[in-house]
Amino acid sequence: xxxxxxxxxxxxxxxxxxxxxxxxxxxxxxxxxxxxxxxxxxxxxxxxxxxxxxxxxxxxxxxxxxxxxxxxxxxxxxxxxxxxxxxxxxxxxxxxxxxxxxxxxxxxxxxxxxxxxxxxxxxxxxxxxxxxxxxxxxxxxxxxxxxxxxxxxxxxxxxxxxxxxxx
Numbered sequence: 001x002x003x004x005x006x007x008x009x010x011x012x013x014x015x016x017x018x019x020x021x022x023x024x025x026x027x028x029x030x031x032x033x034x035x036x037x038x039x040x041x042x043x044x045x046x047x048x049x050x051x052x053x054x055x056x057x058x059x060x061x062x063x064x065x066x067x068x069x070x071x072x073x074x075x076x077x078x079x080x081x082x083x084x085x086x087x088x089x090x091x092x093x094x095x096x097x098x099x100x101x102x103x104x105x106x107x108x109x110x111x112x113x114x115x116x117x118x119x120x121x122x123x124x125x126x127x128x129x130x131x132x133x134x135x136x137x138x139x140x141x142x143x144x145x146x147x148x149x150x151x152x153x154x155x156x157x158x159x160x161x162x163x164x165x166x167x
Contacts, residue, residue, distance in 0.1 A: 003082040004027065004031045007085065008034075009035070010128070011132070012128055012152065013054045014149070018057055021058065030064075032065045035047065035051055038070055044132050051068055083111070084114065085115070087102070087115070089118050090123070135153035
């Protein structure tokens with residue numbers, strides 16, 4: 001069985017993320033969406049909230065597994081028998097960072113490959129950060145995130161005492 005690992009913070013998961021994950025199913029028998037516990041970003045959503053949003057977004061497809069991981073990604077890949085890391089690229093600016101990470105991962109475990117998938121053009125401009133900032137200021141993010149994520153973003157905006165959003 002060919003298993004691909006799609007890691008990220010997914011804070012929040014976007015339609016671009018889901019698109020990459022679904023396209024990865026064309027290359028792998030199973031795709032593990034691995035939500036990073038350790039990261040250097042300030043997250044809006046808790047780890048459990050992010051996991052629940054991803055699970056709902058991918059539905060009941062048995063070829064997806066949604067997990068949380070700590071520590072080195074290459075170690076988690078070995079634990080889950082994944083032979084490749086899946087990364088989405090939106091623009092040339094993503095490539096430099098992703099290339100460095102791929103080389104570092106390869107140096108730690110030469111058996112694990114990194115597969116880059118280009119974003120579909122309609123998602124090339126979005127990132128979780130842009131989505132969060134827009135939603136928290138009352139911007140429309142429909143069609144850029146799954147419906148459950150849009151609802152969670154607006155609820156979070158209200159919790160954060162951000163009264164810009166009017167539904």
